[in-house]
Amino acid sequence: xxxxxxxxxxxxxxxxxxxxxxxxxxxxxxxxxxxxxxxxxxxxxxxxxxxxxxxxxxxxxxxxxxxxxxxxxxxxxxxxxxxxxxxxxxxxxxxxxxxxxxxxxxxxxxxxxxxxxxxxxxxxxxxxxxxxxxxxxxxxxxxxxxxxxxxxxxxxxxxxxxxxxxxxxxxxxxxxxxxxxxxxxxxxxxxxxxxxxxxxxxxxxxxxxxxxxxxxxxxxxxxxxxxxxxxxxxxxxxxxxxxxxxxxxxxxxxxxxxxxxxxxxxxxxxxxxxxxxxxxxxxxxxxxxxxxxxxxxxxxxxxxxxx
Amino acid sequence: xxxxxxxxxxxxxxxxxxxxxxxxxxxxxxxxxxxxxxxxxxxxxxxxxxxxxxxxxxxxxxxxxxxxxxxxxxxxxxxxxxxxxxxxxxxxxxxxxxxxxxxxxxxxxxxxxxxxxxxxxxxxxxxxxxxxxxxxxxxxxxxxxxxxxxxxxxxxxxxxxxxxxxxxxxxxxxxxxxxxxxxxxxxxxxxxxxxxxxxxxxxxxxxxxxxxxxxxxxxxxx
Amino acid sequence: xxxxxxxxxxxxxxxxxxxxxxxxxxxxxxxxxxxxxxxxxxxxxxxxxxxxxxxxxxxxxxxxxxxxxxxxxxxxxxxxxxxxxxxxxxxxxxxxxxxxxxxxxxxxxxxxxxxxxxxxxxxxxxxxxxxxxx
Numbered sequence: 001x002x003x004x005x006x007x008x009x010x011x012x013x014x015x016x017x018x019x020x021x022x023x024x025x026x027x028x029x030x031x032x033x034x035x036x037x038x039x040x041x042x043x044x045x046x047x048x049x050x051x052x053x054x055x056x057x058x059x060x061x062x063x064x065x066x067x068x069x070x071x072x073x074x075x076x077x078x079x080x081x082x083x084x085x086x087x088x089x090x091x092x093x094x095x096x097x098x099x100x101x102x103x104x105x106x107x108x109x110x111x112x113x114x115x116x117x118x119x120x121x122x123x124x125x126x127x128x129x130x131x132x133x134x135x136x137x138x139x140x141x142x143x144x145x146x147x148x149x150x151x152x153x154x155x156x157x158x159x160x161x162x163x164x165x166x167x168x169x170x171x172x173x174x175x176x177x178x179x180x181x182x183x184x185x186x187x188x189x190x191x192x193x194x195x196x197x198x199x200x201x202x203x204x205x206x207x208x209x210x211x212x213x214x215x216x217x218x219x220x221x222x223x224x225x226x227x228x229x230x231x232x233x234x235x236x237x238x239x240x241x242x243x244x245x246x247x248x249x250x251x252x253x254x255x256x257x258x259x260x261x262x263x264x265x266x267x268x269x270x271x272x273x274x275x276x277x278x279x280x281x282x283x284x285x286x287x288x289x290x291x292x293x294x295x296x297x298x299x300x301x302x303x304x305x306x307x
Numbered sequence: 308x309x310x311x312x313x314x315x316x317x318x319x320x321x322x323x324x325x326x327x328x329x330x331x332x333x334x335x336x337x338x339x340x341x342x343x344x345x346x347x348x349x350x351x352x353x354x355x356x357x358x359x360x361x362x363x364x365x366x367x368x369x370x371x372x373x374x375x376x377x378x379x380x381x382x383x384x385x386x387x388x389x390x391x392x393x394x395x396x397x398x399x400x401x402x403x404x405x406x407x408x409x410x411x412x413x414x415x416x417x418x419x420x421x422x423x424x425x426x427x428x429x430x431x432x433x434x435x436x437x438x439x440x441x442x443x444x445x446x447x448x449x450x451x452x453x454x455x456x457x458x459x460x461x462x463x464x465x466x467x468x469x470x471x472x473x474x475x476x477x478x479x480x481x482x483x484x485x486x487x488x489x490x491x492x493x494x495x496x497x498x499x500x501x502x503x504x505x506x507x508x509x510x511x512x513x514x515x516x517x518x519x520x521x522x523x524x525x526x527x528x529x
Numbered sequence: 530x531x532x533x534x535x536x537x538x539x540x541x542x543x544x545x546x547x548x549x550x551x552x553x554x555x556x557x558x559x560x561x562x563x564x565x566x567x568x569x570x571x572x573x574x575x576x577x578x579x580x581x582x583x584x585x586x587x588x589x590x591x592x593x594x595x596x597x598x599x600x601x602x603x604x605x606x607x608x609x610x611x612x613x614x615x616x617x618x619x620x621x622x623x624x625x626x627x628x629x630x631x632x633x634x635x636x637x638x639x640x641x642x643x644x645x646x647x648x649x650x651x652x653x654x655x656x657x658x659x660x661x662x663x
Contacts, residue, residue: 084461088508110461110468113478124461131465132508147508165469173490176502177466184505192469239470239477316622347577351619354580359623361662 005141007104007159008076009048013188013217017307018275019282021078021190021219022046022294024070026061035061035069041291043075045298047306050078050107050190050284054085057117064094067103078161079103082111087127088136092146095137099156107161107190108133112239131184134162138185162186164218166203167196167242175206182216189216190284193223195231195266196242197273204279213279220274221284224293225263228252264297271301309337309401310435311423313348316355322418323356323397327366330393331356331420332386332408333373334400341435343421344399346373352399352420368393377404383411390415443513443520449501451492456509458485464506536561536654538647539582542593543571543609545601546635547643561651571595572605579616579630588660589650592632593643599636606634626657 004010012019022042027034035051042049051066067077079098081091095106110130114122128136136147137160144155162181166174178189194200200220207213225231228251235243247266254262274280283303287293298304314322323329331349339345353369360367372389374382377400390396390408395416398405401423409417425437440457447454456462460478467486470477474487493499511517544567564587568574571594582590592613594606610632617627631650635642 110463112470113460115478126462127511128508129461129463129465130468131463131505135505163469168467168469168471169473169484170471170487170490173466173502176499180465180503180505240472316619347575350577351580354577354584355619355623358580358583358625358662362624 005104005157005159009078009105010159010187012047012307013281015307016281018303019048019217019219020046020298020303020306021048021050021282021284022291023050023052023284023286023288024066024291025052025055025288026063026066028058028060030061032061032069035066036073038291039070039073039075042294043073044306045295045304046285047282048076048078048105050080053080053082053109053111054117055080056112057084057114057119059118064098064101064103067098068101071102076105077103078105078107080107080109081133082109083126083128083130083133084111084114084124087125088132088147091128091133092136092140095140095156095158096152096154099158100154103158105159105161106137107163108137108186109163130162131180134160134181134184134186142185159187160185161188161190163192164189165192165240166194166200167192168240171199171203174203175210175212178207178212178216179210182212186216188281189218191218191221192240193221193286194270194274195225195234195247196244197270199242201277204277208279217281218279219282219284220270220277220280221286222267222270222274223286223288224267224290224297225251225259226290227256227259227263230263264293264300267297268300271297271303308340308427308429309403309423310341310425310427310437311338311343311401311421312341313343313352313399313421314419316352316359319352319397319420320356320359322420323367323395326393326395326416328368328370328393328395329356330370330372330386330389330396332377332389332396332398332400333371334377334398334404335373335375338400338404338421340429349373349399377401378407380407380411383407387412441514442509442511443517444510446506449504449506451489451496451498451501453485453489453492455485455489458483458488462509464509466502534659536588536651536659537564537586538562538589538591538650539564539566539585539587540591540593540647541566541568541571541574541578541582543568543595543605545570545595545637546593547638547640563647570600570602570605571609572600572602574609574612576612576616576619579613580619583620583625583629583660583662586660586663587629588654588657589629589631591646591650592630593646594632594634596634596636625660625662628653629657629660 024038051063053063054060063079067079070077108130114120114124137158140155141157144152164178231243231248231251234241271283274283285294331353333344333346333349349371353371374385376382390412397418397420398408399420405417405419426439427435427437430436442456460476471484474484476482476484493501574592579590594609600606613632617630621627633646
């Protein structure tokens, strides 16, 4: 496959373990305590923690800084990097800086459009797309060269992740896109959170048929639902999300006090199913602003202790 | 054509406020086609401004004139007498036209009356859509004739993002996802394999990013 | 009502509505001036004509068109409707009040409806007052 990095996440996946990753959003400000608290809640329960990059285009502490704080606590960060705000100069520069700080994993994304965020009046960048970013990180690692062909003094050797959304359109194309990302250099994939298990299984089947599961580690995304309202909101208002009517009904069918419990039940059922799907090598738990629940989920899913 | 929209009248009133004698100069090409600044629009704006100023008790004299194009000296010079008669010119041309006037009539205040927006087409009567952003290096051949640089909100060159749903772009449910359209077109053309090709990062030097551009055709210069 | 205010109305009409606007006797109110403009089709009413009517001193402008679906030239009255709506908006923006401009559909030859329309406009002018840009 590709060169071995010193990423702990790569080690776990290469050993054939079912990996567990989670997500952590930096604060809207410079207060590092926020990140540290989240780190404490996740430490020991997951193999790596993604730190988002100005997610939904809302200005937050940078991902690289968030990752550095987690590193100091002994956690393994995955730096998320979007191409919305930085050109190729800044992106490569930040990758080198991140690696020099000890950050070994990167998730390459295009990024939510700035019109969603706190600064819709900003000029966006999109100098390169996520595909280019993946290839760039691979070239930095494999050839030790930057995009201009310059031989680097200390090339960054990062473990490369990419996102996949089996629930966006057009469906048949999604596997072609996955193949393309793998060709560009993706080592692992984290998918959009799964509610429509049938559609996900269909996508996995297509991925297996193309031999893609031999080439990349896929981690299925999950997000526990808290209410029927949340389920409806995600289905209607969040781009690229597919929440089946049956699930919304199920959430609506329980009394309000029991909704969180039901949502967790669904989440655990999803994780159990993921462990049975050939080609799925881990789970990515996105409990946004609810990091404390991750420990409970990991334990209830029987995924402790972590290696 | 170049598409623009006439500024709101409240804004135009503020822009012309310092002047007592104004020439509204229209353009008979692009802005005429998108109903922003042709002869008819000049007449309507002049009339509306006169009414507005009369109501506010403000004295103003408004002259109306329209030339074929405001981006060529040959036509611009026809407006010279009218421009010299007035304190200022409110140009309803695109930004290029306004600047061409300013270049020629250095001593006359030239004011913009139109917000120039994009290079586009008439999709159907009354509807204009942006199609080209002048990147200077056209690859419409590999994208099935649909430009992802212009029509994809993220300028993606290697396929749609995860926000594409029901053929629409995540930023606006009325905007078609350019990549969905490209995929459909490539399917019809039997060129779906194009989707597997890694399209490398774009060289933006030929675009505005590389600085304002100039085209010199020596073969047309005496 | 201000005694010195003699309302001036300009009436644009498609000749397929009424061919001639004759003299009117409106009970209780005949103190007004009426200017009529004949058009071969109501779609000929350009934005600038409506505005110039106000520049010339009209307090209200009426556009008479054929009923929808009965335009001799198919969409003429629809175009007129769109234009009138656009100019009404413009009049609001410049502070003249878009209500001074109205479009009414009348069946061919219906002079009674025409009288009633003018009467209603005169009533509106009692509220709106004279054209502030005169």
